[in-house]
Amino acid sequence: xxxxxITIVGAGLVGSLWAVYMAKKxxxxxxxxxxxxxxxxxxxxxxxxxxxLSDRGWKALRGVGLEDEIRKVAIPMYRRVMHSVDGTLTYQxxxxxxxxxYSVSRGGLNQTMMSLAEQxxxxxxxxxxxxxxxxxxxxxxxxxxxxxxxxxxxxxLLFGADGFYSAVRQIMQKTDRFTYSQTYIEHGYxxxxxxxxxxxxxxxxxxxxxxxxxxxxxxxxxxxxDGSFTCTLFMPFEGENSFENLKGDDDVLQFFRSTFPDALxxxxxxxxxxxxxxxxxxxxxxxxxxxxxxxxxxIGDSSHAIVPFYGQGMNAGFEDxxxxxxxxxxxxxxxxxxxxxxxxxxxxxxxAIAELAMRNFVEMRDLTADPDxxxxxxxxxxxxxxxxxxxxxLYSMVTFSHIRYHDALAEGNRQDAIMSKIMSIPxxxxxxxxxxxxxxxxxLVS
Amino acid sequence: xxxxxITIVGAGLVGSLWAVYMAKKxxxxxxxxxxxxxxxxxxxxxxxxxxxLSDRGWKALRGVGLEDEIRKVAIPMYRRVMHSVDGTLTYQxxxxxxxxxYSVSRGGLNQTMMSLAEQxxxxxxxxxxxxxxxxxxxxxxxxxxxxxxxxxxxxxLLFGADGFYSAVRQIMQKTDRFTYSQTYIEHGYxxxxxxxxxxxxxxxxxxxxxxxxxxxxxxxxxxxxDGSFTCTLFMPFEGENSFENLKGDDDVLQFFRSTFPDALxxxxxxxxxxxxxxxxxxxxxxxxxxxxxxxxxxIGDSSHAIVPFYGQGMNAGFEDxxxxxxxxxxxxxxxxxxxxxxxxxxxxxxxAIAELAMRNFVEMRDLTADPDxxxxxxxxxxxxxxxxxxxxxLYSMVTFSHIRYHDALAEGNRQDAIMSKIMSIPxxxxxxxxxxxxxxxxxLVS
Numbered sequence: 051x052x053x054x055x056i057t058i059v060g061a062g063l064v065g066s067l068w069a070v071y072m073a074k075k076x077x078x079x080x081x082x083x084x085x086x087x088x089x090x091x092x093x094x095x096x097x098x099x100x101x102x103l104s105d106r107g108w109k110a111l112r113g114v115g116l117e118d119e120i121r122k123v124a125i126p127m128y129r130r131v132m133h134s135v136d137g138t139l140t141y142q143x144x145x146x147x148x149x150x151x152y153s154v155s156r157g158g159l160n161q162t163m164m165s166l167a168e169q170x171x172x173x174x175x176x177x178x179x180x181x182x183x184x185x186x187x188x189x190x191x192x193x194x195x196x197x198x199x200x201x202x203x204x205x206x207l208l209f210g211a212d213g214f215y216s217a218v219r220q221i222m223q224k225t226d227r228f229t230y231s232q233t234y235i236e237h238g239y240x241x242x243x244x245x246x247x248x249x250x251x252x253x254x255x256x257x258x259x260x261x262x263x264x265x266x267x268x269x270x271x272x273x274x275x276d277g278s279f280t281c282t283l284f285m286p287f288e289g290e291n292s293f294e295n296l297k298g299d300d301d302v303l304q305f306f307r308s309t310f311p312d313a314l315x316x317x318x319x320x321x322x323x324x325x326x327x328x329x330x331x332x333x334x335x336x337x338x339x340x341x342x343x344x345x346x347x348x349i350g351d352s353s354h355a356i357v358p359f360y361g362q363g364m365n366a367g368f369e370d371x372x373x374x375x376x377x378x379x380x381x382x383x384x385x386x387x388x389x390x391x392x393x394x395x396x397x398x399x400x401x402a403i404a405e406l407a408m409r410n411f412v413e414m415r416d417l418t419a420d421p422d423x424x425x426x427x428x429x430x431x432x433x434x435x436x437x438x439x440x441x442x443x444l445y446s447m448v449t450f451s452h453i454r455y456h457d458a459l460a461e462g463n464r465q466d467a468i469m470s471k472i473m474s475i476p477x478x479x480x481x482x483x484x485x486x487x488x489x490x491x492x493x494l495v496s
Numbered sequence: 497x498x499x500x501x502i503t504i505v506g507a508g509l510v511g512s513l514w515a516v517y518m519a520k521k522x523x524x525x526x527x528x529x530x531x532x533x534x535x536x537x538x539x540x541x542x543x544x545x546x547x548x549l550s551d552r553g554w555k556a557l558r559g560v561g562l563e564d565e566i567r568k569v570a571i572p573m574y575r576r577v578m579h580s581v582d583g584t585l586t587y588q589x590x591x592x593x594x595x596x597x598y599s600v601s602r603g604g605l606n607q608t609m610m611s612l613a614e615q616x617x618x619x620x621x622x623x624x625x626x627x628x629x630x631x632x633x634x635x636x637x638x639x640x641x642x643x644x645x646x647x648x649x650x651x652x653l654l655f656g657a658d659g660f661y662s663a664v665r666q667i668m669q670k671t672d673r674f675t676y677s678q679t680y681i682e683h684g685y686x687x688x689x690x691x692x693x694x695x696x697x698x699x700x701x702x703x704x705x706x707x708x709x710x711x712x713x714x715x716x717x718x719x720x721x722d723g724s725f726t727c728t729l730f731m732p733f734e735g736e737n738s739f740e741n742l743k744g745d746d747d748v749l750q751f752f753r754s755t756f757p758d759a760l761x762x763x764x765x766x767x768x769x770x771x772x773x774x775x776x777x778x779x780x781x782x783x784x785x786x787x788x789x790x791x792x793x794x795i796g797d798s799s800h801a802i803v804p805f806y807g808q809g810m811n812a813g814f815e816d817x818x819x820x821x822x823x824x825x826x827x828x829x830x831x832x833x834x835x836x837x838x839x840x841x842x843x844x845x846x847x848a849i850a851e852l853a854m855r856n857f858v859e860m861r862d863l864t865a866d867p868d869x870x871x872x873x874x875x876x877x878x879x880x881x882x883x884x885x886x887x888x889x890l891y892s893m894v895t896f897s898h899i900r901y902h903d904a905l906a907e908g909n910r911q912d913a914i915m916s917k918i919m920s921i922p923x924x925x926x927x928x929x930x931x932x933x934x935x936x937x938x939x940l941v942s
Contacts, residue, residue, distance in 0.1 A: 215670075223678070224661075227733075227777045231677035232669070287673075331673045 051382045053077055054206040057191055059181050059218050060084075063156070064350030064367035065211030066163035070114045071375050073170035080203055081167070082179040082193050084212070089161045099241060100272035100280040101159065102127070102151040102259070102361030104449045110368035113375060116166055123158060125273045126150035131258040132418050137312045142418065142427060145450050146435070151259070151361055153272040155280070176201075181217040184208060186225065189345040207385065208346045211367075214335060216352030222342060230337040235357060235408075236286045237267070238293055238329045244316045246277025253316045254279070261418055262310050267291050268415035269310055281313070284332075284415065293329050332357050334404055338397055341389035349374065354400035359411035360448060362403050366455070370396060402455040406448060406462075426469055429482050433491050440495050441465070468494045497828045499523055500652040503637055505627050505664050506530075509602070510796030510813035511657030512609035516560045517821050519616035526649055527613070528625040528639050530658070535607045545687060546718035546726045547605065548573070548597040548705070548807030550895045556814035559821060562612055569604060571719045572596035577704040578864050583758045588864065588873060591896050592881070597705070597807055599718040601726070622647075627663035630654060632671065635791040653831065654792045657813075660781060662798030668788060676783040681803060681854075682732045683713070684739055684775045690762045692723025699762045700725070707864055708756050713737050714861035715756055727759070730778075730861065739775050778803050780850055784843055787835035795820065800846035805857040806894060808849050812901070816842060848901040852894060852908070872915055875928050879937050886941050887911070914940045 054077045058065045061083035069079045103124055111117045128150045132140040144151055167173050179193035182200065189208040194200050210218025223230050247253050252273060254260060260279070262269040267285035274280060286292045291309075296302050299321050306314040314320065335355035341347040350367030373396055377388040417423040427443075434441040444462035447453045453461075471494060472478065472487060481487055500523045504511045507529035515525045549570055557563045574596045578586040590597055613619050625639035628646065635654040640646050656664025669676050693699045698719060700706055706725070708715040713731035720726060732738045737755075742748050745767050752760040760766065781801035787793040796813030819842055823834040863869040873889075880887040890908035893899045899907075917940060918924065918933060927933055 227680040227779075229679050231679075233675050233677075234673040333673075 051075060051378065055204065056080070057082065057189065057203050057205040057208040059184075059191065059208065059210050060212035060216075060350075060352070061160075061164055061167075061175050061177075062211060062213055062350070063160055063163055063364055064370065065209070066160070066167045067110060067114070067116070067368055068209060068211060068349060068371050068374075069167040069173050070116065070170055071371055073167070073173045074114055075378070076172075078172040079167075079170075079174070080205070081173065081175040082181060082191070082203070083175060083177050084180045085177065087164075087175075087177045088157065089164065099156045099282075100153050100274070101156050101364050102272070103154050104151045104361065104365050106362075106369045106372070106452060107365040109452060110372045113372060116163075119162065119166060120154070120159065123162065123275065124152035124154045125275065126152055126257055127259045127273070129258050130418065131255055131260045133260060133262045133310075133312055134419065135264075135309060135311065140418075140424065142424065143431070145446050149446075149450050150257070151449060153259070153274070155274060181212065184210075184218055184221050184346060186222065186342040186346050206345075210346065210348045210352045211350050213351040214333060214355045216348065218346065219335075219337060219348055219352050222339075222346070222348070223337070225342065228337065228339070232333055232335055234331050234333045235411075236288070237284050237411075238287050238331050239282050239284045240293070240324065240329050241327045242269075242281040242283060242317060242320060242323050244271060244279040244281060244313070245318065250277050252277050252279070261414055262313060263415050263417075263419040264291075264309055265416050265419070269313060270414070271313075281317070284411075287329070287331075296324075299324075334408075336401070336404065338393070340393040340397065344386035344389055347374075347389050347392065354396075354404065356400075356404045356407045357411060358407070359414055360403065360407040362407060362448065362455075366400065366403050369399075369452075399455040402459040403448070406444075406455065406459055422473065425479065425482060426473055429472060429478075429487065429491075430465070430469065432483060433488065436488075437492075437495075440492075497521060497824065501650065502526070503528065503635065503649050503651040503654040505630075505637065505654065505656050506658035506662075506796075506798070507606075507610055507613075507621050507623075508657060508659055508796070509606055509609055509810055510816065511655070512606070512613045513556060513560070513562070513814055514655060514657060514795060514817050514820070515613040515619050516562065516616055517817055519613070519619045520560055521824070522618075524618040525613075525616075525620070526651070527619065527621045528627060528637070528649070529621060529623050530626045531623065533610075533621075533623045534603065535610065545602045545728075546599050546720070547602050547810050548718070549600050549605075550597045550807065550811050552808075552815045552818070552898060553811040555898060556818045559818060562609075565608065565612060566600070566605065569608065569721065570598035570600045571721065572598055572703055573705045573718070575704050576864065577701055577706045579706060579708045579756075579758055580865065581710075581755060581757065586864075586870065588870065589877070591892050595892075595896050596703070597895060599705070599720070601720060627658065630656075630664055630667045630792060632668065632788040632792050652791075656792065656794045656798045657796050659797045660779060660801045662794065664792065665781075665783060665794055665798050668792070668794070669783070671788065674783065674785070676781075678779055678781055680777050680779045681857075682734070683730050683857075684733050684777050685731075686729045686739070686770070686775050687773045688715075688727040688729060688763060688766060688769050690717060690725040690727060690759070691764065696723050698723050698725070707860055708759060709861050709863075709865040710737075710755055711862050711865070715759060716860070717759070727763070730857075733775070733777075742770075745770075780854075782847070782850065784839070786839040786843065790832035790835050793820075793835050793838065800842075800850065802846075802850045802853045803857060804853070805860055806849065806853040808853060808894065808901075812846065812849050815845075815898075845901040848905040849894070852890075852901065852905055868919065871925065871928060872919055875918060875924075875933065875937075876911070876915065878929060879934065882934070883938075883941075886938075 056072045056077045056079045058069055058081045061081045069081055072079050108117055111120055129144055130142040178195050182194045183192040189205045191203050191208055192200055210216050212218055222228055244253055256273050260271040269281055269283050271279040271281045288294045296305055302324050340353045349370045356363050374392050377391050381388045430443050434443050447458035502518045502523045502525045504515055504527045507527045515527055518525050554563055557566055575590055576588040624641050628640045629638040635651045637649050637654055638646055656662050658664055668674055690699055702719050706717040715727055715729050717725040717727045734740045742751055748770050786799045795816045802809050820838050823837050827834045876889050880889050893904035
C-alpha cells in the first residue's frame with residue numbers, strides 16, 4: 051500500500067488506537083483533539099469513569115502490540131456480585147473459570163493510549179483544535195484553536211473518531227439521504243465513589259463488578275488500582291425514584307439509607323460528590339452511511355454510540371479498527387472498496403450491540419435480582435460447560451468471542467426461545483440439574 | 497395578551513400563515529427568509545410542485561380570513577383517476593358528493609401567502625437572510641445576508657418555521673436529551689409536466705388527481721389553472737426500475753413507452769424536463785421536544801417533515817397554527833404552558849400522520865391497481881354513506897375532518913381489522929352490496 055497522509059479527528063481511545071494501526075503501515079498521521087492534553091494538566095490522574103475491556107478490545111490492542119502495556123493497568127473482574135437491600139450477596143460468574151472482563155479508567159487508558167500513539171514514527175497529536183469543517187470530497191479539514199486561529203490540514207484520508215458529538219458526522223449529516231438519529235433513554239447517571247479502606251485495601255471484593263439492582267434504577271461499582279471503586283448510579287431523570295426527586299442532602303441520604311445501606315456505609319464523600327458531579331444523559335447514535343467518497347470514514351462512537359450497559363462501547367470501537375485493518379490488508383489501495391465493505395459489515399453489528407446494550411440494562415437493574423433469571427443462567431452455564439460446542443451463552447459470545455454481534459444477537463434470540471421452554475417445565479426449581487432437563491435441552495438445541 | 501415582538505424564521509407557507517395569526521393579535525412580527533423574494537424574480541411564476549389543500553388547511557386559513565383569497569387559485573379534485581398500462585381508466589371518489597382536495601401550486605401559494613402576510617400591520621419579511629444562531633434562552637437570533645453582514649434580532653418569542661433543513665432545529669439538536677431523526681425512503685422524485693391542449697383546455701380530466709400506479713413506482717398528475725398538469729414520478733433511486741437505470745434519452749423514452757404510454761403521448765417536453773429537473777430525495781424528520789424555555793418553538797416541517805403521499809404535509813403544518821392559536825386563546829401570556837401543551841398535543845399527531853403518509857404511498861403506487869382494494873373501498877363507501885355515524889373512512893377522517901391524526905390512525909386500524917373479516921367472506925365479489933354483508937358489518941362495528 052502506498053504511504054498516505056492521514057487525518058484523525060479526535061484523540062480518544064479509538065482515534066489513538068487507529069493512529070497506531072495507521073502508523074504501523076508507515077502512514078503519516080495527524081491527530082486533532084478538541085480538548086487540551088490531559089496528561090499535562092493532571093486531570094483524570096486518579097479515578098474517573100471506568101470501562102470494561104473484554105476480548106474484542108484485547109484483540110484490537112494485540113493487533114498492534116499494545117496488549118501487554120494495557121494489561122498492567124487493568125483489573126480482572128470474574129463475576130457479578132449482587133447486593134440486596136438487606137446486604138445479602140449473590141454471585142454470577144461472567145464466563146468459564148479464569149474468564150474476566152477488565153476494569154480500566156477511561157482517562158488513564160486514554161492518556162496511556164495517546165502516549166503509545168505518539169511513540170510511533172509519524173504520529174502527531176494537535177491539542178485544543180476544534181474541527182470547524184471537512185471537505186468530504188478531498189479529506190481536507192479545518193481546525194480552530196482557542197485563539198480563533200484556523201489551520202487547514204490536507205490529507206489522503208480522514209477518520210472521524212470524534213465521538214458522540216462528532217463534528218465530522220455533523221458535516222456528513224447535511225449531505226443528501228444521510229440517515230441519522232440521536233435518542234436518549236429516560237435514565238441519566240451520576241459518578242460516585244467508594245474510597246480505599248484505611249489500610250489501602252479494597253472494601254468489597256476486588257475482582258468483581260458490583261451491582262445493587264433495584265428494578266427501575268441501579269448502582270454499580272468497578273475497582274480501581276488504588277483500592278477505590280468508581281460507582282455509577284443509573285436512575286430516571288423524572289418520576290418516582292428519580293434525580294429530579296432527590297433535591298436536598300437529606301433526600302439523597304434518606305434514599306441511600308433505604309435502598310443502598312451497605313454502599314452508603316462505604317461512601318463518606320457521597321453528599322459532596324452528589325453536588326459536584328453532574329447528572330449526565332445516556333444517548334444512542336445511529337447513522338448511515340459511515341463513509342463518503344472513499345475519503346472520509348467515521349469510526350467508534352461517532353458512527354454508533356450506545357448505552358454502556360454491556361460494557362461494549364469501547365470494545366465495539368476497537369473492533370472497528372480490527373475490521374478496517376483487515377480490509378486494508380485485503381484491498382490495499384482500493385479505499386473505495388475498503389470503506390464500502392467496512393460500513394456494510396459493521397453497520398448490522400453496530401445495530402445489534404446497540405440493541406443488546408439496551409437489553410442488558412434491563413438485565414442488570416432488574417433481572418439480576420430475580421431468582422428465576424439466576425436459575426436460568428445457572429442451567430445455561432451447566433449445559434454450556436458440559437456441551438461447549440452446542441451452547442455458548444449470549445454474554446460469552448458478546449464478551450469472550452469474536453463472533454459478529456449481529457450473529458450473536460440472532461443466536462441469543464434462539465437460545466432465549468429454548469430457555470423459555472425449559473423454564474416452563476413444572477418443578478424446574480428442583481430438577482434444574484436433572485438428566486430430564488439436560489435431555490430436553492439437547493433435544494431443543496438440535 | 498400583552499403585545500409581543502415575534503421572530504419567525506422562514507417565510508414559507510406555515511411561517512407566512514403564522515405571521516398573520518400573530519399580527520391579528522397585535523404582535524409585531526419580523527420574518528427572516530433565507531431565499532430571495534421570488535415575487536420579484538418571477539420564479540415559481542407558472543408551474544411548480546403541487547400541493548393538495550384539504551379541510552385542515554382550509555380551517556387554518558379561515559381562522560384568519562384567508563380562505564376566500566386562496567379558493568380563487570385552487571382547483572378541486574373530486575376523485576382519483578387511475579391509468580392502467582393499456583389506457584383503461586378506473587375511478588375512486590375521495591369522499592362524499594362534493595368533497596374534494598384542492599390542487600394549488602406551492603410557489604404561487606407561497607407568494608400569495610407572503611403578500612397577504614405583508615398586508616398586515618407590523619409584519620415585515622427580510623429576504624436573503626440566513627439564520628446563523630439562536631439563543632434558546634432569550635429568543636435572540638442572528639442572520640447573515642449575501643454580503644456576510646450579520647444582524648441581531650431580539651424578540652419575546654421565536655418560531656422556527658424553516659422547514660426540513662431547519663437552522664433553528666439544528667441549534668436545538670445540540671441541546672441535551674434532544675431526540676432527533678432524519679430518515680430517507682428508497683424512492684426519489686422528479687417533476688415533469690403535461691402542457692395544456694392546443695385549445696388551452698385540459699388534456700385529461702381536470703378535477704381529478706391522476707395516478708399511474710405501477711407497484712414499485714408511480715406517476716401522478718395534478719391540474720394547474722393554465723390547463724397544464726404538474727406530474728411527479730416517484731421511483732427508487734437504485735434497483736430494477738430506478739432512476740439509476742434510466743441513463744440515456746432512449747432509456748427514458750423506452751421506459752415511458754412501456755409503462756406510461758398514454759402519459760408519454762401528452763408529454764412533448766419529457767426528455768428536456770428529465771435532464772433539467774433534479775432527482776430529489778424524500779425524507780422524514782422526527783424530533784422532540786419542539787419548544788425550549790417558553791421562548792422558541794418549531795412549527796411545520798421543521799419539527800415533523802413527512803413524505804408527500806397523503807397530501808398532508810402543508811395541512812399538518814397549517815393545523816399546528818390552529819392548535820397553537822387555540823392555546824394562545826386559552827392561556828394568554830402563559831407561554832410556558834402554551835408551548836408545553838402544544839408539543840404534547842401535536843407530537844402524537846405528527847407521528848401518526850408520518851405513519852399514515854408512508855402507508856398511503858403503498859396504497860397509491862400499488863393498491864389502487866388492485867381490484868380487491870378497490871372493492872374494499874367500494875364496500876366501505878357504501879356502508880359509510882348509509883351509516884355515516886358508524887363509519888367515517890380513514891381517508892375522510894384525515895382529509896375531510898378535524899379528528900386528531902392520532903385518533904384517526906387508531907380508528908383506521910380498527911376499520912382495517914373489520915374490513916379484513918368482510919373481505920374474507922366467500923363470494924364477497926358477488927355479494928358485496930348484499931344485506932348479509934351489511935348486517936355482518938353492523939355486527940362487527942358495534
